[in-house]
Structures are given as structure tokens and as C-alpha cells.
Amino acid sequence: MKLFITVPREVIKQPLIAQVVLETGVLINVERAHIDSTEGWILIDIPDAEGDRISARLIEHGVHVKKLEKAVIHDEYECVDCGACISICPQEVFSYDEEYHLVITDDRCILCGRCVPACPHQALSLRQ
């Protein structure tokens, strides 16, 4: 499961992820992050079973945690199943079913945004 962590200014200097890894022993995979002096966000991937425990610990450290769900917004009217998004996605979120209709496995999405401008029909956007 992927968690989207928003880090407020007060705790921006804390080694949050390292602390939670030490405390819980759960291996946390940091997929994307942006931290500067005033705010930041971190996208992590963790085993599904650990979701509640990790969230609780993170919240104790003063950050906001949101489970990342339905990250890709797919406009089914605009989409013509052309497939231009398939090979450019680093996470292999997009694929075809047997009928050559687009399938979106968006629990793999890391919000990189590469698919948004790559869609010729402006059928993709990211929830955020």
C-alpha cells in the first residue's frame, strides 16, 4: 500500500522515516519525496498488513498521512484506448486487457505525472 505523507514545518528536520523503521522494524520504501526548509511530502510503499501500524506511528510524529487511492483520474469518454500512456509509465500502471481496452492498475502509481502530458486525448489527470 502507498501512503502519502505531508510533513509540516515543525517536524521537517526530523528523520521521520528512519525513526519509524527503527521503531517498527517494517521496511519502508520511499518512492518519491520532496522536502525543503518549510514543508515537504513523502510517498512511501509498505506491506498492506502494516498500514494501520505505520500510519499511527507517523501521525504520532506529527505528520499527516493519507492512503493513496485511485491516484489516476481516467476520463473514459475522452480515452480512445490508443495506448500512448503504456510504455512511458515507469511503474507499468497502464496495460491492455484482451480486448485492447486500457486497464489502469493505479495502486502502482507514484504520482510522477509523466502520463498526463503524454495522453493525446487529455484523458488522464492525477488526484492531489
Place this chain on the structure above:
Amino acid sequence: MEKSIDEINTRIRDGSAVVVTAEEMPDIVSELGEEGALREVDVVTTGTFGAMCSSGAFFNFGHADPPIRMERLWLNDVEAYAGIAAVDAYIGATQESTTEGIGYGGAHVLEDLVSGRQVELRAISKGTDCYPRRTLTTDLLLDDLNQAIMVNPRNTYQCYNAVTNRSDRTLNTYMGTLLSNTGNISYSGAGLLSPLANDPTLSLIGGGVPIFLGGGNGMVVGEGTQSSPANGFATLMVSGDLKEMNPDYLRAAGITGYGVTLYIGLGIPLPVLNTDIVRNTAVRDEDIVTSIVDYGVPRRDRPVLRTVTYAELKSGSVEIDGEMIRTSPISSFSKARKVAHDLKERVEAGAFTLALPTMTINNQKRNRPMRETARTPRVREIMNPAVVTITENELVKTAAKKLLKGETNHLPVIDREGRLVGIITTYDVSKSVLRDGDALTVSEIMTKKVVTISADEAVDLAAQRLEQNNISALPVVDSSHHVIGILNAVDLGKLIQRRWQP
């Protein structure tokens, strides 16, 4: 055994014709043999749905009162060609809006009209005795137009190159996003469903042949522009009534970094008259071969990395230099299927009869490149061959002296063999002196990743490279990376000014 087109049309009219799609045909032929398939099948429907940039429509708006002879006109701020009479115009699919750029263009005007949306017409004229009006603004629906006739000069390529990008920069092309360092492969076309792939000799497809276009009925006008059937790249010019079309089969698109284009569904029903036709329509994705071309090379003749079949392209990955590279199309196979199925139903319902070409297309024709009388200047012609260089172990102080003496801002850094290993600029030198004094050597402060150009490239490419990298000079290198000159943005600026000023 042979069948005639009249026999087939009679069966279509009485509802007894056997119609299959080009996707179903190969297995039928495998099962029944060629003679058996000829007896069994009357019509094979084909279909494709993809970006067809060379498309557009003629309009007649009717006369206003007082009348105007439109000299220039815009539909939703997209200019249409008005260099024809009075209230006629042609809108091209790729023409971009004057206000929204790539977000809206001719293709969007066509989709809006076909979707029943209102479009604003603006026109201007100098005014004449017979057409006194000078300006006009009105809102129009497709129904309000006397004619809206789609005429697409170049549609439905027989086959198209698959593309990749071996350069170190992501490219935005009409084939979609091409990731750097052979990051992906993009292809287009419906493979075994493609109309021209099922009639590669153009024995059935030619002028006057009825087709499915954008959801309505249309016809083949004849040979398309840039058609090159001799080497497997035939195209068609097609026409159809925009008023019959629907947005399921006509969609505007905006391709980032490239522009506006129109996706169209196009299908051609092929009468099964003899075993040659049976054989041609039994084509499979495994039989249709195209090339994977490197779009990282910004030239007309781009290097072919390998040949590939549509079956391999559709599998999702293709091997290049020992690595599996992911593929994806930019045309829609699910929609191409829908075109072929829809057309099949229309023929089965007796609503669509076939015809042989009234004008055949020369299948031996080969497309030629442009004859250029004024050759594009090459880097060699404007570069400075008296380039001042420095070696990596010299002191920054020496570099400063050379920069001053040479009255230049860029010093290519070379190794003992004269090969380029870096570059330093006056900025690098100043920064280094302020920070570390002048004790450092050139190799400690130089930029190691140098953007270069070769002497035989067009100056336009040099200009693009300077702009993309936000730099003001390019070392010119030969094939073994020896520095043979330097190209300055200033020289390039002078040249481009000279070229465009009369």
C-alpha cells in the same frame, strides 16, 4: 473459381452475403483453404483508428445579408483557408487556435461540429461592390452549413515506422513521448485490420470505392499525398460527408510538444473475388513487417535499428541490442476493431454495397524527398575553426589568460590526444578564482558533460541544441571527438538574420 462484384452486391442486397472482418479471415483461410474461403466469404471488412494529421473539411456557410466575400475567417479562433470563393473555406485539422494554441485546433472544431456543439465564425473582407460587407460574426451548428465535406489528403498509411529514441533527451513527437536512451517504442496502425495491408497491390482500393469514414459513408478519392506503394507506404485521399459522422469515430487530440491532430476511424470493405484477394486478406500481424527507426537523429533519413512485425510490437516489448524495450501504440486497436465490426454490420444489413475502383492507383509509385535548391547551411560553414583550447592539467590562471587573449567566453578542454574532455567558461573561471583562488587546475573546475555538434549538421540543429541546453557556444567535434572548431550563438544569430531578411 472467380466471383463478380455484381454477384456479391446482389447477395448484400438480399441479405445473404457472408461478411467477416480482416481479423477473422486468416483463421477461415487456414481452415477452409483458399478455394474454400473464396466460396464461403463474400466481403472482408477492414478498419483503422489513429492520428491522421492530413485531414480537414470544406464548408459552405451560405450568404449573409449584406453579403461578404470572406478573405480571412476563423472558427472558434482557428483560421480556415478562405482563398476560395466567397463563403467557402477549408479547415485543416492541425491548424492551431490563435488564442489557445495546442489546446484547441482545427480537429477540435470538427469534433465540436460533429458533436452538435455551436462554433463561432468570424470573417473579414476589404469589401467589394458585389460583396460590400467587411466583417461578420455568427454562431453556427453543423446543420446550419450547406455543405461540410471532409476531404483528407493523406489518410490510412498502409504501414508506418515504429519509433524509438536513442538520444539522451526525452522527445515529444507526433508518435508521442519517446523516452531517452531507447526508453520505449511507439508504433501506429492496426496491423492485420489495416485497409491497405489487406490490399497491398491496390487491386481493390482506388478512386470511387465506398468506405466507412468517421462513422459515415465516404469514398476513396484516389492516391493520397506522399503515397509510396512501391515500398509499402501507400496512402489514400478520402472524402465523406461530415454531417453523417459521429464523435465515436472522430476525435481531436493535442500531442504535447507537437500540435493538434485528428483521430479518425476509417474502414474499407473488400469484395472477395478471387484467390489472390483471399491470400491478401489472410494477412496476419506476423506477416506485416515495419522498421524501428531512431527519432533521436533529427534528420530526414533516420537510422533503422531493426525490422519488426506487428505481432512483436503488439506483444508489449521488443528486443533492441539485447534489451527488452516496452512498446505501445498511439493508434487504437479496440476502435479499429469497432470500425471493422460496425462496417460488417452495415454490409450484412444491406445498407452498404461495394464498388471496384473507377480510377485505379499506380502501385509502382515511390515517394521522393524534396528537391532543395537552396541548401541548408552546415555547421562547418559558420563555425570558427581557429578554436582556442586548453588541456586538463593546466592552471585556471592559464585558462583566464587564454580567455582574455582569445576574446572568447568558452574554452574546450582537450586531453593529450586532442580529444574533447570538458569545457570551461569565463563564468567558471571567475567563480573558481573567487572561491578557491587561482591554484586549481582546469580539470577540477571544468564541465565534463559537453554538448557538442558535428560539422556536417544543419545550422538549424545547432540553434535548437543551443536553445534546449540554454548555452551560447558548441564545440564542433569530428567522429573521434577531436575539437575542430567552435560555433557561437552570435554567429548563428547573424546567419539566421541574413537568411530571412530580403
